[in-house]
Amino acid sequence: MAEAFQFELVSPERLLISEAVEEVVVPGSDGDFGVLAHHAPLMSTIRPGFIEVKHTDGSASKIFVQGGFADTGPNGLTILAERAVPAEDLKADVIAAEIKDAEEDLADASDDAARTAAQHKIGQLKEVQAALATL
CATH class of the missing domain: 4.10.860 (DNA Excision Repair, Uvrb; Chain A)
Incomplete structure (x- = not known):
């Protein structure tokens, strides 16, 4: 089991996720990248696509993001999305x-x-x- 880290996904409308997770795969502008606990500091723009989240209970979810920014550092991962919609709502x-x-x-x-x-x-x-x- 991977170590958990704090993940927040924020859109202009609301805070979609604020929880400890095991892994997040982000559709970065230069390609997809995965984030685990203790990831090196990184800031990236996001292209339209799906964020894949592996939760601490073993479940996974996908969220469509229109674009935005991802920032990872010692406090975890924060994504500020232009638009974010859970895949099941599309x-x-x-x-x-x-x-x-x-x-x-x-x-x-x-x-x-x-x-x-x-x-x-x-x-x-x-x-x-x-x-x-x-x-």
């Missing part, structure tokens, strides 16, 4: 419907700001859709 049909709505918003956009916002939303939703395909 539904392919809902994401597809949201993409369709956003594409309609793009087609109906009356100015550059509205077009840019719609394109950004479509890009984010397609990242979620691509990540779901890997499950």
Whole structure:
């Protein structure tokens, strides 16, 4: 059994996880990296993908992150995510419907700001859709 360390996952909406865990695999911008207790200090940006968490009870969970930052040091691992959603809460049909709505918003956009916002939303939703395909 691996030694536990403190892990916190925070999104703008809420604190999703604050507990001792055995391991976390993070989708870093330069590739996935695993964090165990006593990991060397590291700060990394995060690309869209799934964080994999191995809990101290032996269970595992996956959480989709849109992006953000990971910081590991003597006090454990903290991830500040732009968006974080447990994998079981992501539904392919809902994401597809949201993409369709956003594409309609793009087609109906009356100015550059509205077009840019719609394109950004479509890009984010397609990242979620691509990540779901890997499950």
